[in-house]
Structure formats: structure tokens, C-alpha cells
Amino acid sequence: xxxxxxxxxxxxxxxxxxxxxxxxxxxxxxxxxxxxxxxxxxxxxxxxxxxxxxxxxxxxxxxxxxxxxxxxxxxxxxxxxxxxxxxxxxxxxxxxxxxxxxxxxxxxxxxxxxxxxxxxxxxxxxxxxxxxxxxxxxxx
Amino acid sequence: xxxxxxxxxxxxxxxxxxxxxxxxxxxxxxxxxxxxxxxxxxxxxxxxxxxxxxxxxxxxxxxxxxxxxxxxxxxxxxxxxxxxxxxxxxxxxxxxxxxxxxxxxxxxxxxxxxxxxxxxxxxxxxxxxxxxxxxxxxxxxxxxxxxxxxxxxxxxxxxxxxxxxxxxxxxxxxxxxxxxxxxxxxxxxxxxxxxxxxxxxxxxxxxxxxxxxxxxxxxxxxxxxxxxxxxxxxxxxxxxxxxxxxxxxxxxxxxxxxxxxxxxxxxxxxxxxxxxxxxxxxxxxxxxxxxxxxxxxxxxxxxxxxxxxxxxxxxxxxxxxxxxxxxxxxxxxxxxxxxxxxxxxxxxxxxxxxxxxxxxxxxxxxxxxxxxxxxxxxxxxxxxxxxxxx
Numbered sequence: 005x006x007x008x009x010x011x012x013x014x015x016x017x018x019x020x021x022x023x024x025x026x027x028x029x030x031x032x033x034x035x036x037x038x039x040x041x042x043x044x045x046x047x048x049x050x051x052x053x054x055x056x057x058x059x060x061x062x063x064x065x066x067x068x069x070x071x072x073x074x075x076x077x078x079x080x081x082x083x084x085x086x087x088x089x090x091x092x093x094x095x096x097x098x099x100x101x102x103x104x105x106x107x108x109x110x111x112x113x114x115x116x117x118x119x120x121x122x123x124x125x126x127x128x129x130x131x132x133x134x135x136x137x138x139x140x141x142x143x144x
Numbered sequence: 145x146x147x148x149x150x151x152x153x154x155x156x157x158x159x160x161x162x163x164x165x166x167x168x169x170x171x172x173x174x175x176x177x178x179x180x181x182x183x184x185x186x187x188x189x190x191x192x193x194x195x196x197x198x199x200x201x202x203x204x205x206x207x208x209x210x211x212x213x214x215x216x217x218x219x220x221x222x223x224x225x226x227x228x229x230x231x232x233x234x235x236x237x238x239x240x241x242x243x244x245x246x247x248x249x250x251x252x253x254x255x256x257x258x259x260x261x262x263x264x265x266x267x268x269x270x271x272x273x274x275x276x277x278x279x280x281x282x283x284x285x286x287x288x289x290x291x292x293x294x295x296x297x298x299x300x301x302x303x304x305x306x307x308x309x310x311x312x313x314x315x316x317x318x319x320x321x322x323x324x325x326x327x328x329x330x331x332x333x334x335x336x337x338x339x340x341x342x343x344x345x346x347x348x349x350x351x352x353x354x355x356x357x358x359x360x361x362x363x364x365x366x367x368x369x370x371x372x373x374x375x376x377x378x379x380x381x382x383x384x385x386x387x388x389x390x391x392x393x394x395x396x397x398x399x400x401x402x403x404x405x406x407x408x409x410x411x412x413x414x415x416x417x418x419x420x421x422x423x424x425x426x427x428x429x430x431x432x433x434x435x436x437x438x439x440x441x442x443x444x445x446x447x448x449x450x451x452x453x454x455x456x457x458x459x460x461x462x463x464x465x466x467x468x469x470x471x472x473x474x475x476x477x478x479x480x481x482x483x484x485x486x487x488x489x490x491x492x493x494x495x496x497x498x499x500x501x502x503x504x505x506x507x508x509x510x511x512x513x514x515x516x517x518x519x520x521x522x523x524x525x526x527x528x529x530x531x532x533x534x
Contacts, residue, residue: 012267012268012271015284015286016279016283016284017284018279018280018281018283018284019279019280020280021280024280028280049395050280050281075299075400076295076296076298076299076302076400077295077298077347078290078291078294078295078298078346078347078348078349079344079346079347080286080287080288080291080346081343081344081345081346081347082270082288082290082343082344082345082346083270083286083288084270084271084273084274084286084287084288084289085267085268085270085271085274086267086271087271087286088286089267091286093344094286096285096286096287096291096295096346098295098394098395098400105395106395106396107281107395108281108282108285108287108393108394108395109285110285110286110287121299121302138284138285
């Protein structure tokens with residue numbers, strides 16, 4: 005996406021695609037949905053047309069427990085562009101979900117100093133507008 | 145199939161100035177570098193029949209390689225743009241060598257120019273780089289371009305005990321190198337304390353752990369070994385190349401402390417028939433200090449987890465195991481976007497030609513070039529050497 009095509013002062017919002025629409029629908033309902041392969045047992049984040057491991061289309065969508073641990077993290081002091089400047093410092097976290105997959109998001113309602121490796125976190129969502137709720141994490 | 149010894153670098157060039165270069169367009173910076181490379185090779189521009197380029201951050205081009213060809217007034221019969229982010233610089237070498245070996249072109253010019261420092265505000269330059277993150281799964285969360293590099297470094301510190309002082313040593317070493325390099329963007333010495341006390345960017349990284357943002361243009365000319373011998377400078381041969389693209393998203397990187405450099409370097413070394421201890425000089429992608437720690441391990445200079453002590457022992461400078469980024473790197477020479485590490489490559493070529501004056505690594509014959517980017521999603525390695533290494 006070119007830098008001139010979008011408003012740099014507005015936070016970028018996702019444009020769901022046919023693969024990911026169910027995932028974003030889930031976020032809107034406060035659910036973290038993972039795809040479980042009925043053939044090989046692979047559990048995947050994010051949604052794909054088929055299993056990333058074995059290409060089976062026999063996928064079951066299940067709601068995750070929402071529990072996870074911080075696998076790594078970085079507290080942002082220099083924002084990536086004007087839209088996030090007012091939020092610093094904030095913690096970006098790579099969370100290992102109880103079901104296995106990792107996902108990346110940022111913490112809300114959390115002092116960045118309270119984040120460390122293996123910190124227990126839980127999934128939550130933050131409503132942005134009627135279409136989009138963003139997945140977030142907070143301390144367990 | 146192998147590209148070993150089947151292509152050679154005949155010319156290299158930089159824009160008239162690199163660093164802060166206001167009032168010169170990306171294409172003009174690129175064109176200056178092209179003319180310098182053409183002059184270096186001692187050829188006429190009409191001898192170029194292939195042009196390769198990559199993504200420009202500060203201006204929108206769908207076909208940079210064609211735009212720059214027109215700007216130079218040439219009509220190549222082979223043209224392509226490679227966009228694998230920071231990995232482009234080595235990947236372009238591998239792919240140019242393959243194209244020459246396949247007969248698609250005989251004299252290939254690679255070039256890119258960018259104005260990330262004066263052509264964009266600092267906020268917009270950071271935003272442009274972070275836009276390479278996924279629009280659905282990364283960008284909405286305010287994840288900077290530094291993030292994947294910061295989180296991999298943080299994990300490496302957590303698992304292996306890599307220290308602040310070891311990271312700072314990378315920055316201080318490359319700054320010392322830049323002080324010896326005419327035209328480097330950074331001209332003042334720094335200390336460990338300066339690095340450790342510089343402003344926080346994204347933990348564990350501080351400002352002096354991070355690549356510069358710069359303006360500039362780069363170019364090189366590659367041709368067949370036979371043709372290179374008839375040109376002005378001593379040919380520097382492509383001996384091996386390897387690439388590895390392990391994931392697009394950091395949340396699918398299996399082990400945050402291990403990059404695709406393990407595979408890309410093994411492929412390149414095997415093709416070249418060399419081992420890490422054979423190298424005389426290296427250009428290693430240094431977008432962040434901690435990235436260099438991961439790289440020296442994955443490139444096989446030390447065991448996994450020992451990169452910090454290896455660097456602290458002075459192994460990346462003169463007299464050490466592998467003098468690296470003798471021009472100062474992205475941290476202290478310049479960082480011009482996707483072509484940033486082509487500056488490293490040009491430095492390694494000049495070292496192998498013996499053109500580096502005060503900063504020359506004595507007797508350098510075999511060089512390593514390693515580039516990466518896209519949050520460790522793109523990794524490419526190229527091995528080059530003098531005629532003695534063929």
C-alpha cells in the first residue's frame with residue numbers, strides 16, 4: 005500500500021478478505037477462532053482456505069480458550085507513524101496461545117512494565133467501529 | 145546447476161553523495177550511481193542489456209527498472225524488479241548471475257535510489273517501512289518495522305543471556321569503521337554509554353541500536369567472466385548464492401532466535417565450496433544491533449547463543465575473525481531503503497579489489513555478503529571472490 009493513498013493520521017484498519025472474514029466476524033463477537041485440521045490435527049492462526057500443513061480443506065473452526073503466555077514482547081516508544089504517537093509507550097506482544105499457535109497484538113489496560121516472558125495473558129477485543137473489533141490482550 | 149564462477153561484478157557505484165542529500169530525486173540518485181558504475185566498468189551505457197531494480201519507498205514506481213532505463217536513455221532486453229525487502233540486495237545478485245548464466249542478458253545493471261531522509265518526514269519514513277507489515281494481522285496494532293527485530297533480540301537475550309553491552313559493541317564497532325570511511329553519514333565517535341543512554345525506540349532497542357534513515361543511490365554491473373576480463377577493473381566473481389524465506393509473519397517463525405540465514409548461508413557456502421573460517425571480509429545486514437548477533441551465529445562464525453561474546457571479543461573488526469561492515473553499515477554509513485545493504489556489497493567488492501585505502505583488510509580475497517529484511521522473512525547470502533578463489 006502506498007504511503008500517499010491513505011491518511012497517515014488515522015490508525016490503519018484491516019480489510020478482511022474472503023479467507024479472513026470469519027475470523028474478523030469472530031472478533032466482532034468477542035471470540036478468537038482457530039482452525040483445527042480434522043485430518044492432521046494442525047491448529048492454525050490465521051484463517052486460510054486450507055490447512056497450512058497438509059492442505060486439507062477439512063477444517064473445524066473452534067473458539068480458543070483465550071489464554072496464552074507472552075513468548076516475546078517489545079515496548080514501543082517511537083511510534084510507527086503519526087497515528088500511534090499518542091499511545092506510546094505500549095507493549096506489542098507475541099502470545100503463544102494455549103492451543104499452540106502464536107499471534108501478535110498489543111496489550112490494553114496494562115502497564116508495559118508488567119509484561120515479561122511467560123506472563124499469563126488473556127484475549128479480549130476492542131471495538132473500533134460496527135464492522136471491526138481488534139483482538140487485544142490483557143493481563144490474566 | 146550452480147552459478148559458481150559464471151558471472152562477475154565489473155562495476156560498482158554510489159550516488160555523488162549518500163546520507164543527507166536534499167533536492168535530488170530518487171531517479172537522479174540512482175542515475176548518478178549508474179553512471180559511476182558504468183565509469184567504473186569502463187563501458188558504454190549501450191552495452192547494458194539487462195536492468196534490475198527493486199521497491200522505492202519515497203516515490204511510487206510500479207516498474208522502477210524501466211523508469212530508470214528510460215532516465216538513462218537505454219533500451220534493455222531484460223528488465224525485472226525484485227521485492228523481497230532487505231533481502232533484495234543479495235537476492236538480486238543471485239538472480240542476476242542466474243539470468244546471465246541462462247543467457248537472458250549479458251551485461252546486467254542493478255540500481256535503486258531512494259530519498260528516505262529528505263524526501264519524507266521522519267514519521268512518514270517510519271510509517272512507509274511499517275507498511276511492509278501485514279495489513280490485517282500486524283499493522284492495526286501499531287507494530288513498527290523494528291518490532292520483529294526487537295522481539296527476536298529480546299528473546300535471544302532471554303534465552304542466551306545476550307547483554308546490553310554486547311549489543312552496544314556492534315554499534316560502536318561499526319561507528320568506528322564509519323569514521324574511516326569518506327562520505328559516511330555519521331562522523332562522530334560513540335561510546336558504549338552513548339548507545340546505552342540513547343532514546344528508547346522499541347525495547348530492547350535504543351536509537352543507536354537502529355539503522356539510519358538516508359538518501360542515496362547504488363548500482364552494480366554484472367557480466368560474464370569473459371566479458372568482465374575485458375573491462376577496466378579486476379573482476380570479482382560470484383561464487384555462490386543462497387536464499388531462504390521461512391515465513392511472512394513473525395508469529396509463524398518457529399524459533400525467534402534462528403533465522404533463514406542458516407539455510408541461505410549453507411546453500412551459498414556449499415555452492416562456493418567454502419566454510420565460514422575461509423572468509424576475509426564480510427558485509428552483514430545490520431538494521432539493528434541484535435540482528436547482527438543472530439546473523440553471526442546463523443552464518444556459522446560461532447555457535448547459536450554465542451554471538452554476543454563473539455562480538456564482544458572484537459571479532460567483527462580488524463584483527464578479529466571476520467572484519468565486517470568496514471564502511472560502517474546501515475548503523476553508521478547509510479541506510480537508503482531496499483538498496484541499503486547494496487552499500488555493504490559495494491564495500492566488500494572494493495575490499496576484494498584492494499581499493500579501500502586506510503580501511504583495507506590486508507590480502508582480502510574471499511568475501512561474504514548477507515542481506516535480510518521484511519522482519520526476518522527474507523534472507524539472502526552471496527559469496528564473492530577474486531580470481532584466486534575460483
